[in-house]
Amino acid sequence: MQNFINEFTLNFIEKNRYQYIIEGFVNTLIISLFAVLVGIVIGFLVAIIRSSHDKTGRMKAGNFICRIYLTVMRGTPTMIQLLIIYYVIFATVNIPKVFVAVVAFGLNSGAYVAEIVRSGIMSVDEGQFEAGRSLGLNYRQTMQFIVMPQAFKNVLPALGNEFIVLLKETSISGYIGLTDLTHGGDIIRGITFSAFMPLVAVALIYLLLVTGLSWCVNKLERRLRVNER
């Protein structure tokens, strides 16, 4: 017990080392939150372009660009994407690393969100779309008021899952020298040479975050399910 307290003091209290964890925690939160938002915007946009092309045959160029984007984002490791965006694309400009990370993870997540949302749109019965159009609603109105709400509900669990994956994937941010939660814990390990305390602390914080996120998604899911009985 005394040993535990000593370890704890050494890793977190001495020289205010807990601040590495706090800084990392804040950065991880910021990166995840904004990357999710970027991912949602890109994902929905791409999904709408792709499924509009499937349904109407229009937007050929848009569809083509989207497909290239999806292929690249899903066909290469996230880590490489992060490194390329930092060392190649933003090499000559001086911008905050957190911003670079948001761009990288947002772009990456957008690809997965896009395919999730597209599968959701396809899962909505064609009759729903036809009923909307038969009443005189145009394509956009039918998608907005009838198809998308149902698609969103259908894919909410998959989207929640994607956000959990994203949150955990930000742990590679250390590779561009950014102090995220993982890197923060690792800095402490480097100073104190004790692995258990900082790494387990970091793991517990991730676990807490993921559990909280799952809880929110579940709650939203249940709220959206009122129309099923």
Next chain:
Amino acid sequence: MSGNVLLEVKDLRKDFGDHSVLQGISTQICQGEVVAIIGPSGCGKSTFLRSLNLLETPTGGSVIFEGKEITAPGTDVNKIRQKIGMVFQQFNLFANLTIEDNITLAPVKLGLMDKEQAQKRAKELLGRVGLPDKADAYPAMLSGGQKQRIAIARSLAMNPDVMLFDEPTSALDPEMVGEVLELMKELAADGMTMVVVTHEMGFAREVATRVMFIDEGVICEENTPQEFFEHPRNQRLQDFLSKVL
């Protein structure tokens, strides 16, 4: 024949790839008519009906609605569809919306009524279809017969000039067919112009003003129900009737 011509179909054709489903259909539908369409499965009844409101794009011929050729390029299809109601075999109620919102969505979003007017109208219509207490329910909570009656109410909320029915009772349990047919009968009695694809020969005989038999992509015979059922002339119609009656 009653009233003026509401819908005119001229040499309507529809191909799916190299499968020619409609091979030149011509007919007229007048105001107040109730036209029943019968024919063997896969003969193109749905395709014909769906061509009337351009859910299917015809590959040839023309459809003229209230004097306007709606198959002409540049037609505002959405505007036309506001006046042509459609009721589907699978009901297709909006699963994400309450019954009231199902009925009010289109009139409100299309700017025909404000929210309050639409809700009032929805209430009236729910009374008319005999489901006044279902405004706040969701479609999944209703029986098939109730769903179809709501679908009819939703269609009526747009004040259509004609209503298209594609086998409105075919997906229903037998004990629910009656309530829907009864409602359709009332609509007909109120003077609604209706085009009904159906397997319900009783309905065609009693309610329709004209019955149409489609086979192999053309209208083989159309006549008053009396003549149609008592003295069918077309050989294929005779065979068909002997199987279904």
